[in-house]
Amino acid sequence: MDFVQVSEEEGDEPIELPAEEDGTLLLSTLQAQFPGSCGLKYRNMDTKAVRGVRSNEGRLFPPSADSGWGEYIYFCVFPKGIPNLSSSAEEIDSPYRPILPPIENKRKSDDNLENSTAKTKRIETRLRCTDLIVLGLAWKTTEESLREYFESYGEVLMAQIKKDVKSGQSKGFGFVRFGSYEAQMRVLANRHLIDGRWCEVKVPNSKGIGHQVPCKVFVGRCTEDINSDDLRDYFSKFGEVTDVFIPRPFRAFSFVTFLDPDVAQSLCGEDHIIKGVSVHVSNAAPKAEQNRHQGPSYNYNSGSNFGMHSYHPQGNHMNSGRSGHHRGNNQHIAHGGDNTAIGNSHSNMGSGGYGMGGNNFIGNSGGGSYGNSSNHNHNHNHGHNSGGNMNRPDGIPYNRQSNFHGMNQPHNGNVGNGGWMSRGHLDMPNLQALGINSQGSSSSNQGQNMSNPLGVGLNLNSLPMNPALVAAALNQWSLLGNQLQNQNQDQQASLLYTIIGGNFLSWMAQNGGGGHNSCNIGNSGGRKGSNNPNNSGAGGMNIKGDNSGSNDQNGGNSWSNQSSGSQNSVDKSNFL
DNA sequence: GTTGAGCGTT
Numbered sequence: 352m353d354f355v356q357v358s359e360e361e362g363d364e365p366i367e368l369p370a371e372e373d374g375t376l377l378l379s380t381l382q383a384q385f386p387g388s389c390g391l392k393y394r395n396m397d398t399k400a401v402r403g404v405r406s407n408e409g410r411l412f413p414p415s416a417d418s419g420w421g422e423y424i425y426f427c428v429f430p431k432g433i434p435n436l437s438s439s440a441e442e443i444d445s446p447y448r449p450i451l452p453p454i455e456n457k458r459k460s461d462d463n464l465e466n467s468t469a470k471t472k473r474i475e476t477r478l479r480c481t482d483l484i485v486l487g488l489a490w491k492t493t494e495e496s497l498r499e500y501f502e503s504y505g506e507v508l509m510a511q512i513k514k515d516v517k518s519g520q521s522k523g524f525g526f527v528r529f530g531s532y533e534a535q536m537r538v539l540a541n542r543h544l545i546d547g548r549w550c551e552v553k554v555p556n557s558k559g560i561g562h563q564v565p566c567k568v569f570v571g572r573c574t575e576d577i578n579s580d581d582l583r584d585y586f587s588k589f590g591e592v593t594d595v596f597i598p599r600p601f602r603a604f605s606f607v608t609f610l611d612p613d614v615a616q617s618l619c620g621e622d623h624i625i626k627g628v629s630v631h632v633s634n635a636a637p638k639a640e641q642n643r644h645q646g647p648s649y650n651y652n653s654g655s656n657f658g659m660h661s662y663h664p665q666g667n668h669m670n671s672g673r674s675g676h677h678r679g680n681n682q683h684i685a686h687g688g689d690n691t692a693i694g695n696s697h698s699n700m701g702s703g704g705y706g707m708g709g710n711n712f713i714g715n716s717g718g719g720s721y722g723n724s725s726n727h728n729h730n731h732n733h734g735h736n737s738g739g740n741m742n743r744p745d746g747i748p749y750n751r752q753s754n755f756h757g758m759n760q761p762h763n764g765n766v767g768n769g770g771w772m773s774r775g776h777l778d779m780p781n782l783q784a785l786g787i788n789s790q791g792s793s794s795s796n797q798g799q800n801m802s803n804p805l806g807v808g809l810n811l812n813s814l815p816m817n818p819a820l821v822a823a824a825l826n827q828w829s830l831l832g833n834q835l836q837n838q839n840q841d842q843q844a845s846l847l848y849t850i851i852g853g854n855f856l857s858w859m860a861q862n863g864g865g866g867h868n869s870c871n872i873g874n875s876g877g878r879k880g881s882n883n884p885n886n887s888g889a890g891g892m893n894i895k896g897d898n899s900g901s902n903d904q905n906g907g908n909s910w911s912n913q914s915s916g917s918q919n920s921v922d923k924s925n926f927l
Numbered sequence: 928g929t930t931g932a933g934c935g936t937t
Contacts, residue, residue, distance in 0.1 A: 484934055513935060523931060548931090555934050 375410040390428035484555040489546040505534025540593040569635040590614030
């Protein structure tokens with residue numbers, strides 16, 4: 352057997368790696384010793400130049416067909432040019448794009464210029480690929496066809512179909528491993544049609560790691576003439592779009608997946624005009640996060656974490672959204688694992704006010720911004736993102752969820768005079784889409800009782816039940832149901848009606864006594880917990896009030912207690 | 928030769 356001498360870097364102590372019978376060296380053999388490596392090179396003694404070793408389909412070929420690998424000492428090549436590398440983490444070993452505190456972004460340009468092998472190696476070893484499971488394969492799919500399919504994404508180091516040992520029949524799933532992190536990211540961000548079946552590619556449970564950052568957004572209020580290309584064309588200006596999915600039959604919403612989760616995050620909460628139609632972008636909860644009760648709690652809201660972690664370590668306790676499933680006293684809404692509890696054991700529910708209840712209810716979408724909104728106030732985090740923001744093509748910084756409260760969004764105090772509509776897109780579903788209007792205008796709603804933001808006299812029976820619009824609006828609250836996917840329009844309408852009439856609105860309308868914190872931001876002077884409609888909005892900006900005290904009012908509990916049952920049936924995960 | 932949510936005899 353032929354051995355190839357390989358060192359990590361030129362001049363290092365080489366390791367002898369066994370070559371195959373055909374004289375090639377398997378990339379997997381190389382990577383077993385040098386994780387993250389993607390090739391070999393060597394110093395040509397004649398030219399003094401470094402020469403690369405030919406690589407194809409997971410095999411490295413000796414420089415000479417005659418003399419094989421010769422006496423050269425080869426050294427490793429590590430990938431470069433990984434997208435977002437500089438802004439992704441050297442700190443977190445994740446198969447997904449990791450989350451990096453913004454302070455690291457300062458070195459972006461430096462990193463891009465960085466060219467040393469050591470540097471790239473260091474990064475790559477932390478961003479190394481992992482096996483990916485491919486679910487839903489056609490029975491007929493072979494390892495060859497599997498490999499062939501995925502090679503369009505990059506070098507495939509391994510493609511494996513799990514088979515029945517006796518019959519040899521495929522079990523319908525397999526594993527792939529890519530040579531580059533970029534390829535892995537792209538694969539994870541896409542849906543895959545392999546041999547006629549849509550397959551799902553995920554990080555296997557056995558890996559159990561990763562901070563999955565949502566790259567997919569929900570686009571609500573779509574019209575039927577907005578097709579995939581329209582969506583792709585439009586959203587591509589913000590960043591690379593890797594997938595567009597429009598549920599059929601038409602339901603007035605769609606999903607757009609970006610390569611860069613920051614882009615996706617930055618768009619959430621916004622209205623965009625496509626073909627003259629105002630669509631609304633909000634978070635789409637990745638399927639992978641659904642119903643996962645085991646394992647560590649993932650920090651899901653890249654947006655908020657971006658803003659929070661490094662600068663304000665204490666901010667961990669306000670990692671709203673996905674961090675910490677079912678923690679705190681939010682278990683009343685711990686349905687199906689979707690609306691992960693916010694962990695209101697801490698102060699994050701404070702001044703966010705409405706957001707507090709909403710936080711849980713909203714789950715993912717509200718998570719980042721909500722937590723931030725609350726905690727910005729509480730922790731005085733204003734403006735701390737300045738160092739880490741990258742700008743989107745349209746000039747809007749990615750880290751919007753933090754910036755919202757640092758600069759863009761009217762402060763929560765506005766609840767005092769602006770009514771709940773003033774709290775921004777993320778806080779509430781689009782009630783206009785629901786066809787619901789608050790009775791009072793925002794200008795006359797000073798001190799409106801926020802626990803019934805719909806106003807009085809709501810006629811549930813007269814609500815327009817357009818499932819599509821309701822779905823679009825509810826998306827922000829993570830209320831879309833799995834069941835919707837497989838039901839016909841009538842069933843959807845019926846279910847949505849149940850949601851709306853039975854829980855949603857009643858949730859909205861209840862909470863009589865305890866009061867939402869939100870309503871009481873202006874009450875920080877001591878009236879927290881009350882819903883006194885006379886609470887002047889003037890105090891609204893007094894957001895340094897005792898928000899945590901407001902939490903103690905358990906206003907959130909009261910509303911949420913009633914929402915237990917059916918919310919399990921309203922989870923949008925299966926749309927994704 | 929049937930099946931369709933899952934997690935890998937390394």
